[in-house]
Each structure stands twice: as C-alpha cells, then as structure tokens.
Amino acid sequence: MADALLVENLTKHIGGIVLVDELDFVLETGTCLGVVGPNGAGKTSLFNLLDGTFGANRGRILLHGVDITHTARHKRALLGVSRAFQVPQPFPDLTVYENVLTAATFAARKSGRDAARATALVLERTGLSRAKGLLAGGLPLLDRKRLELARALAAEPKLLLLDEIAGGLTEHEVNVLVELVRSLKGRLSIIWIEHVAHALLATCDRIMVLHFGRKVIEGEPNSVMASAEVREIYMGIAVDAPA
Numbered sequence: 065m066a067d068a069l070l071v072e073n074l075t076k077h078i079g080g081i082v083l084v085d086e087l088d089f090v091l092e093t094g095t096c097l098g099v100v101g102p103n104g105a106g107k108t109s110l111f112n113l114l115d116g117t118f119g120a121n122r123g124r125i126l127l128h129g130v131d132i133t134h135t136a137r138h139k140r141a142l143l144g145v146s147r148a149f150q151v152p153q154p155f156p157d158l159t160v161y162e163n164v165l166t167a168a169t170f171a172a173r174k175s176g177r178d179a180a181r182a183t184a185l186v187l188e189r190t191g192l193s194r195a196k197g198l199l200a201g202g203l204p205l206l207d208r209k210r211l212e213l214a215r216a217l218a219a220e221p222k223l224l225l226l227d228e229i230a231g232g233l234t235e236h237e238v239n240v241l242v243e244l245v246r247s248l249k250g251r252l253s254i255i256w257i258e259h260v261a262h263a264l265l266a267t268c269d270r271i272m273v274l275h276f277g278r279k280v281i282e283g284e285p286n287s288v289m290a291s292a293e294v295r296e297i298y299m300g301i302a303v304d305a306p307a
Contacts, residue, residue, distance in 0.1 A: 066129035068093040068223055068253030069114075074123035076113055076277075083109035085277035087123070091223075096245070096254040098264035098271040098285065102297060106277035107257045111225050114255070115147050116140045127223060141171060144222030150231045152212035156201025160192055160211055163200050164218045171219035182218060190214040190244060206237045213244065224248070226256040230263050242266050261289060273297065 069091035076084040084106045091097050099107050112118050114125060116137030124133040132140055154163045161183060168174045168182045187193045190210045195203065200211055209229055216224060226245065230238045242263050248254065249267070258264050264271055265285050272282040273294055281293045288294060 066093075066126070067091060068095075068128060069255075070124075070126040070129075071114075072124050072126075074110075074113060074125065075121050076109055076118070077121055082277050084113060084120075087274075087277070087279055089272055089279065089282060091253050091255060092269075093128075093253055094250045095269040096249050096256060096267055098268035099255060099257045099274060100259070100261065100264065100271060100289075100294075101274035101280075104276075105274040107274055108227070109277070110274070111147065111227055111255075111257065114223075115145050115225060141219060142173070144220070145225070146171070146216040146219040146221030146223070147225040147227060148212045148216040148229050150228035152208040154200035154203075154208065154211050154215065156199065158200055159197055160200055160203070160207075160214075161187065161196040163211060164192075164214050167215040167218035182220070186214050186217045189217065189247070191240075205232060206240065209233065209237075209241060210244070217248075221252060224252045224254045226254060226258070228257055228259060230258055230260040233260075238263050265289065 067090050071087060071089050074084055074087040101107055113120055116135060120133060124131055127143060132143060164186050165179055165183045168179045172182065174182055187196055190213055192207065192210050192214055195207055203211065213229065230241055233241065238260055245267050256264060256268060268285050270282060271285045271288040273280045273288060275297050280297065281288055281291055
C-alpha cells in the first residue's frame, strides 16, 4: 500500500520571500504527524500547498501514490483532502445537523438517505448528536470546534489537515478534543499543526519541526520536543549551550 502522503522538495516563494523551502516528508497511512514551529515557520503555508490553496514553485505531492501537485483545490477535496481550521466557520443560521448534512451532500457527493446516514454517523463520532438541532451560531467554543471537525469528516477524507484546532480551549476541553482525534487514528491519515504541545504528544506518532520554511527535525514526539534544536528555536538556547 502506498503511503498516505509523499512530499518531495516542496518549495513555495512569493517574490523574494520563501514560505516553504525544499521540504521532504512521508505520512504513513493511518498515522498522525504533528507539525510545530514558531509563527512564520511555514506551517500554514504547508497546509495551503497540501490543500491546493496555492501552488508550489517546485517539488511534488503524492496522495496515495497519485500526483496532486497541480490539482485544483476542489478536485483535491474530492480526492480526499479535508481541512479543519483554527477559527470555526459554520453556517451560523443552520443547525448542527444541517451544517454537517451540507458537507456530506456537497463535499462527499451524497444524497437522500446516504447523506442522512453519513451525517448521523459523523455527529455520533464527534459527540454532537445531542446538539444536532441547535443553531451553529449559538454553540460554545468546544462544540464549534467539534462541528468544524465534523464538517471536515463529513467530506470522507483520506487526509485530514487539522489547523490549530485546539486554540482557545481550556485544558479540559483540549483533552476532550485529543480523545476525539485519537479515535480517528487508524481510520484516517492526519497532519495536525498545533501550539498546544501536550495535545500533539498525546496524539501523534511523529512530530516535525519547521523553521523559516525548512524542516529542522522529525521523529518520535517526546524526543523531538526535548531536542536541542527545539530548545534553540523556541527559547533561544544555543544548541551547544549547557542545559
């Protein structure tokens, strides 16, 4: 079986500004890769390249062995690339059920009973069945985050991109979200950009650190977060300085 995602020499620059610089990595099917780095490290630019928001200057992206480097964003969605954003963007005047049904209908191309069944399954999986009749605009933050994730899942993705979805949550709420994401592992291949480090440590199989658009280090989560490279990037501690 082909890896879920293969990224080779991926590069994006706008004028003289380099956003992503010769990036290489592999995401194995059914695993979760965490991505960390300071503001401006290229994390969001990476997601914009993966979901087709903008195109690469060099390199290639293979999704389950299929080259999608130059595939339009809407076609990537149909091929199984789905993204959940830090700031939830539901249709506020529609119910939770209607929001997810809309995603199942237009993103997953389902209709009638198939769309209804898919919607019910996603609501159950994300813990939103109890809130299905509520208007999305009136939900508390954790449920809005759940709904953002539910809408992404309703598209039936093969690759799920989580864009700082734990931002703004309390520690307890982050733990709830972590358990939800962990329940998706194995069924989906996931890349999670996040500043809440303990969420990634509890969830991810590997962590990759970006800095100025380049990969600094990638590996086992605890080892990466304890590494000298990460200390230098986040705390200004020189790599060869004593602890």
